[in-house]
Each structure stands twice: as structure tokens, then as C-alpha cells.
Amino acid sequence: MENNVINISTTLRESETDVLHQNTDKYIETAQNVKLYVKDYGKGNPVILIHGWPLSNEMWEYQMNFLIQNNYRVIAYDRRGFGKSSQPWDGYDYNTLTDDLNAIIIQLKLENVTLVGFSMGGGEVVRYFSRYKGKNVSKAVLISSIVPFLLKTEDNPEGRPKEKSEATAAAINEDRIGFLDNFGRIFFGVNIINKPLSTPLLEYYRDLCAMASPRATLQCAESLNTTDFRDELQTIKVPTLIIHGTDDKNVPIEVSSEKTAKAIENNTFIIYEGAPHGLFYTEKDKLNKDLLEFLNS
Numbered sequence: 001m002e003n004n005v006i007n008i009s010t011t012l013r014e015s016e017t018d019v020l021h022q023n024t025d026k027y028i029e030t031a032q033n034v035k036l037y038v039k040d041y042g043k044g045n046p047v048i049l050i051h052g053w054p055l056s057n058e059m060w061e062y063q064m065n066f067l068i069q070n071n072y073r074v075i076a077y078d079r080r081g082f083g084k085s086s087q088p089w090d091g092y093d094y095n096t097l098t099d100d101l102n103a104i105i106i107q108l109k110l111e112n113v114t115l116v117g118f119s120m121g122g123g124e125v126v127r128y129f130s131r132y133k134g135k136n137v138s139k140a141v142l143i144s145s146i147v148p149f150l151l152k153t154e155d156n157p158e159g160r161p162k163e164k165s166e167a168t169a170a171a172i173n174e175d176r177i178g179f180l181d182n183f184g185r186i187f188f189g190v191n192i193i194n195k196p197l198s199t200p201l202l203e204y205y206r207d208l209c210a211m212a213s214p215r216a217t218l219q220c221a222e223s224l225n226t227t228d229f230r231d232e233l234q235t236i237k238v239p240t241l242i243i244h245g246t247d248d249k250n251v252p253i254e255v256s257s258e259k260t261a262k263a264i265e266n267n268t269f270i271i272y273e274g275a276p277h278g279l280f281y282t283e284k285d286k287l288n289k290d291l292l293e294f295l296n297s
Contacts, residue, residue: 030080030103034091037084038077038104042068047114047295049076050101050121052144053224054180054209054217056083059118059280066288072295077104079121081216083208092219094227098127105136114295116141118280119251120224123147130232140240141294143287144277146251147260148230158255165225169218176217180209186249189276196282205278233263240267241294243287245275268294 023042027035039057047067049060057076067074078085080100081092091097101124105113113136117125122145128134152159171179184190184206188197209217242264244257253271261269270290275283 028077028104028107030100031091031096034080034086034088034100036077036080036086036100036104038075039064040073040075040108042071042073044071044073045112045114045295046073046075046108046110047116048101048104048110049074050115050117050124051076051079051082052119052121053220054082054212055205056208056211058083058208059205062284063116063280063288063291067291067295070292075104075108075110079216079220081220082212084211087213087216089215090219092216092223094123094127094223095131097223098124098131101128102132111136113137114139114141116143116291117145118143119277120146120220123224123227123229126229126232126236129235129237134236134238137238139238139294140236141243141291142240142257142260143243144245144248144251144279145242145256145260146224147256148233148263149228150224150251150255151226151228156255160225160255165221168221172214172218172221176214177206177210180206184209187276188278188282189247189249196276201281205281230259230263233260236264238266239294239297240264241290242267242269243272243279243290245272245277245279245283247274248277250277 025039028038029035049063051057051059056078060076064074064076079097081087115125115128115137122142125140125142126147128137149156150160152161184202188202190196190202242257242261244253246253261267272279272283279287
């Protein structure tokens with residue numbers, strides 16, 4: 001009888017733990033004195049959404065709601081230095097950022113995961129395969145991703161000149177919020193003729209970016225502009241969805257996803273004609289449809 005009581009109590013504790021893992025927002029400690037803000041909602045196979053630079057998990061608002069309604073468990077977190085997460089002085093290289101991702105997967109005991117990386121977040125997706133052999137991940141999605149390599153070098157002549165990245169850093173140091181205000185317009189393809197989102201929404205996304213620490217903003221810009229993932233793409237052995245817009249001024253498709261699609265063997269490459277970098281909003285209905293079709297396949 002006594003043993004039965006212990007077993008029942010253990011079962012209850014395990015059940016309570018399962019409940020805590022879902023339908024809540026929380027902080028997960030991924031390293032000493034580093035806690036990441038994590039949203040964990042829904043039931044079903046887990047999908048981890050990794051935000052772009054210099055945004056936060058809120059960028060995924062329309063994808064989160066849609067995927068949860070279609071029976072997926074959705075985990076979206078703020079990268080260290082961004083949103084509501086801790087803002088340590090260091091740790092913005094891709095190895096450390098990917099260690100944070102791994103800690104989330106371990107602590108939430110996730111299996112059969114789909115990793116979805118937008119822009120900078122594509123780097124964590126790729127590095128997770130090369131660094132952790134893609135453990136517990138069954139699918140990958142790269143949206144407007146910076147991989148495989150943005151920097152212009154002798155063997156990557158289509159890349160971004162170092163001087164352009166230096167000018168960006170200088171602009172951030174001079175007037176970070178002013179830089180973000182202008183950056184948002186390019187990000188979403190806003191001009192005199194084309195206004196794909198309202199002014200209040202554009203300002204909202206700017207304010208999300210402004211929440212990031214200045215240090216993290218600069219250090220992550222350096223990481224996403226200079227990290228070479230070319231030799232790591234071959235480590236991705238799972239089905240991979242690649243989505244990119246042809247009018248992406250922030251991460252031109254020619255230097256990024258076109259090359260990635262040639263390097264990953266098992267991939268589906270969908271090109272959004274005329275879409276800007278921030279297609280998670282401007283093309284949200286099409287993106288949601290393509291994501292769900294890929295997840296269900």
C-alpha cells in the first residue's frame with residue numbers, strides 16, 4: 001500500500017511537470033546568471049521559433065496563433081540581450097547562442113522538434129546541427145535567413161562589404177533609435193508607393209527592437225555579418241524548408257538562400273516574388289500556409 005502511494009505521488013508530480021511545460025510563459029536559465037524569456041503554448045509536436053535581429057519573440061505573433069490553432073506546441077523565446085531576457089555583456093557569438101537553444105530543448109524535454117529560424121535565427125538553426133548533430137530535431141525551416149555567409153571575401157564576392165557593416169555599427173552608436181526607425185522601413189519594404197503595414201505597427205516593431213541592449217544589438221550584428229556557415233550546411237540531414245523574398249534589401253536572396261538551397265540536399269525552396277525581408281508580416285497568410293503544409297508533410 002505504501003509503495004502504491006509513492007507511485008501515485010510520483011505520477012502526479014510528473015503530470016504537474018508536464019502542465020508546467022505548456023501553456024505558459026516562463027524564464028529558463030540557460031547559463032550562469034542568464035535567463036531567457038520563453039513562451040510555451042499549445043499541444044502537439046513542438047515548433048521552436050527563433051527571432052531575427054534586433055527583434056524579439058513578439059515578431060512571431062501571427063505564426064504562433066496560427067500554429068497553435070492547428071495543433072502544434074509552439075515555443076518562442078527572446079535571445080539573450082533582447083526582449084525580456086537577461087542582457088549579459090558577452091555571449092553573442094553563435095556557439096553561445098546555440099548553447100542557449102540547446103538548453104531550452106533539454107530543459108523542456110523536447111523531441112521531434114521543428115526549428116524555425118528567421119534572418120539571424122537561421123544561424124542558430126544551422127549551428128545546432130553542426131554543434132549538437134541536430135539532436136531531437138526532425139525538420140528545419142529557414143526564413144529570410146542570413147546563412148550561409150554574408151561577408152564579402154575573395155571566395156564570397158557577392159557578399160556584403162565590411163565597410164557597410166562598419167557604417168551600420170557607427171549609425172547604431174550615433175543614434176540607435178533613429179537607425180532602427182529607418183531600418184524598419186527597409187525591413188518591410190516601405191516607400192512612397194508601398195505601405196504594407198500601418199504606421200503604428202511599424203512603430204511597434206521599432207519599439208520591440210529598441211528593447212534590446214545596445215551591446216547585444218552591436219555584438220549580434222557582428223556575429224550575423226561575419227559568421228561563415230558554408231561548411232556547416234552539409235550537417236543538416238532533415239527535411240528543410242527555405243523561404244526568401246526577391247525584394248529583400250537586408251539579406252539579398254542571391255547571397256543567402258539561393259546558395260543554401262544548393263547546399264542542403266533535402267530541401268524545399270519557396271521564393272516569394274517581390275517580398276521584403278520582413279515577410280513574416282507582409283506575407284503572413286502565405287507564410288502560415290507554407291509552414292503548415294511543411295509541418296504536416
